[in-house]
Amino acid sequence: MTITDSGITMEELRLAARNHGMPLEALRYDITPAGLHYLLIHYDIPAVDPDTWALEVDGAVRRPIRLDLDDLTALTPVTAPVTFECAGNGRALLLPRPVSQPWLHEAVGTAEWTGARLADVLAMAELDDDVVEVVFTGLDRGIDGGIEQAYQRSLRREDARDPDIMLAYAMNRQPLLPQHGYPLRLVVPGWYGMTNVKWLTRITAVTEPFDANQQVGSYRMRSDETDPGKPVERMLPRSLMVPPGIPDFLTRDRLVDAGPVDLTGRAWSGHGGITSVEVSTDGGGIWEEARLEPAPSPSSWHRWTHRWDAEPGPAVLCSRATDDTGRSQEMEPLWNLGGYQVNAVQQIRVQVG
Numbered sequence: 001m002t003i004t005d006s007g008i009t010m011e012e013l014r015l016a017a018r019n020h021g022m023p024l025e026a027l028r029y030d031i032t033p034a035g036l037h038y039l040l041i042h043y044d045i046p047a048v049d050p051d052t053w054a055l056e057v058d059g060a061v062r063r064p065i066r067l068d069l070d071d072l073t074a075l076t077p078v079t080a081p082v083t084f085e086c087a088g089n090g091r092a093l094l095l096p097r098p099v100s101q102p103w104l105h106e107a108v109g110t111a112e113w114t115g116a117r118l119a120d121v122l123a124m125a126e127l128d129d130d131v132v133e134v135v136f137t138g139l140d141r142g143i144d145g146g147i148e149q150a151y152q153r154s155l156r157r158e159d160a161r162d163p164d165i166m167l168a169y170a171m172n173r174q175p176l177l178p179q180h181g182y183p184l185r186l187v188v189p190g191w192y193g194m195t196n197v198k199w200l201t202r203i204t205a206v207t208e209p210f211d212a213n214q215q216v217g218s219y220r221m222r223s224d225e226t227d228p229g230k231p232v233e234r235m236l237p238r239s240l241m242v243p244p245g246i247p248d249f250l251t252r253d254r255l256v257d258a259g260p261v262d263l264t265g266r267a268w269s270g271h272g273g274i275t276s277v278e279v280s281t282d283g284g285g286i287w288e289e290a291r292l293e294p295a296p297s298p299s300s301w302h303r304w305t306h307r308w309d310a311e312p313g314p315a316v317l318c319s320r321a322t323d324d325t326g327r328s329q330e331m332e333p334l335w336n337l338g339g340y341q342v343n344a345v346q347q348i349r350v351q352v353g
């Protein structure tokens, strides 16, 4: 059976016009400037009144608490660069294309987040012994799968204990921008972006696994509608390259001068550190080891570089990352119903002139 692409739909275009990616040339920055960080908002940016906003911690806890922004900033702060990637990054490379936000490669960014430790706040509230998950609720509401809901995600109790998880009130040392979750968001290093609940207003300890839409309806690796699938959690390894040379406006194919070209990019994984990045300039035939720099923190991407002696003619530039666990990247995207975890190798067509 041959499946042909029916073209991007108006629904996808509407989503793409609201939610922008990180321009790939911004891979040059260790810390992505806030305005260049990718953006994904399922519903609308909610209106927040900072004077009345507070975080409620409730459910199966011995001491329900209510914290305003001053209470949260008074707790011991942590700051770390954390690489975010949307679980749908790469979705638009699939055929047939799952209809949702149509990302190619650019749903990524690394900001420096500052916040209180989630573990400290949970310790203040004292979870009951039979708590199995912690549910995070945002202020934004909408309809998904025909059901009206707030944006909500949960973490298993053991995962919520990670001391690196933040209740973040600053991005790149500034208060959060409205689109990135002002005044408070969750930041869970290593997990795909949907985990990082924005406009956080409530944390609820529950004694049964949480089954709302964003937990069981979306973000599962499913082969078809009848498959309950496995949850999407930690980021698969991925490497991206700064496209060298200059682009054609419409096709974005690249024009590069012949001679030595310093290729550079970033690589990350939510399963552990990156152990190698390889580069191919012939579309994945021959691979050479790139020079990999240490990551500034365990939750941040690594920088890599590779010298390429570009000879006149066409070339297809690729890079692929391998992590601590041996996970790596395939050349061809692996299809799944929701279009998640598509970490196929980026391919950049260039003409060397």
Ligand SMILES: Nc1nc2c(c(=O)[nH]1)N[C@H]1C(S)=C(S)[C@@H](COP(=O)(O)O)O[C@H]1N2
Pocket (backbone or CB within 6 Å): 037, 038, 039, 040, 041, 042, 043, 084, 085, 086, 087, 138, 139, 140, 151, 179, 180, 181, 192, 193, 194, 195, 196, 197, 198, 199
């Ligand atoms: N409340 C709320 N939190 C949310 C979302 C949302 O729509 N509402 N989108 C999630 C998704 S799918 C991603 S990929 C990240 C994107 O974070 P960013 O827009 O700050 O880059 O936020 C997550 N947190």
Ligand SMILES: [Mo]
Pocket (backbone or CB within 6 Å): 040, 085, 086, 087, 088, 193, 194
């Ligand atoms: Mo996402």
